[in-house]
Amino acid sequence: MSGDTAPASQSTALDFIPRRGCSSLAWRWFGFEKTDIGQKTPICKLCKKAVAVKENSTTNLFHHLRTSHRKDYEEYEKLREPAVIDKPETTNVSDHTGELIAQGLQDALASWSLREDRMVCMTTDSGANVVSALRINKWKRLPCFGHRLHVAIEIVVHCGE
Numbered sequence: 177m178s179g180d181t182a183p184a185s186q187s188t189a190l191d192f193i194p195r196r197g198c199s200s201l202a203w204r205w206f207g208f209e210k211t212d213i214g215q216k217t218p219i220c221k222l223c224k225k226a227v228a229v230k231e232n233s234t235t236n237l238f239h240h241l242r243t244s245h246r247k248d249y250e251e252y253e254k255l256r257e258p259a260v261i262d263k264p265e266t267t268n269v270s271d272h273t274g275e276l277i278a279q280g281l282q283d284a285l286a287s288w289s290l291r292e293d294r295m296v297c298m299t300t301d302s303g304a305n306v307v308s309a310l311r312i313n314k315w316k317r318l319p320c321f322g323h324r325l326h327v328a329i330e331i332v333v334h335c336g337e
């Protein structure tokens with residue numbers, strides 16, 4: 177589904193409730209009427225138009241914001257710009273130790289205002305330095321299925337050689 181639909185009832189921005197369980201920036205500008213228990217029809221808080229969406233996609237919400245509320249869309253663009261992380265001009269293999277990666281991961285959590293006690297686990301490949309970093313931080317590791325499948329396929333393919 178795409179495009180806008182008819183205007184919603186005469187609700188004010190204060191009457192809208194946020195999307196349950198979502199952290200997308202879209203919900204700063206969109207919400208649901210209190211009567212929309214299933215949260216099926218998002219409403220623009222600025223112009224009160226209902227915006228058609230497909231399941232949990234926010235694509236049409238941002239399209240509406242871009243085409244109908246340009247200044248607000250520019251604000252969204254600024255908010256979504258990733259933080260600039262200073263990277264050294266050159267790196268060498270010794271920079272990729274478990275200790276340095278462990279510290280880098282801690283720094284990343286802090287810069288994103290994420291709390292370590294709320295982290296369930298971290299999905300990683302099976303690189304020894306990354307596994308070591310998680311062990312150093314005492315974090316639970318969940319091996320990435322995609323990486324494990326790739327390794328298994330590589331083994332099978334190369335066994336025939």
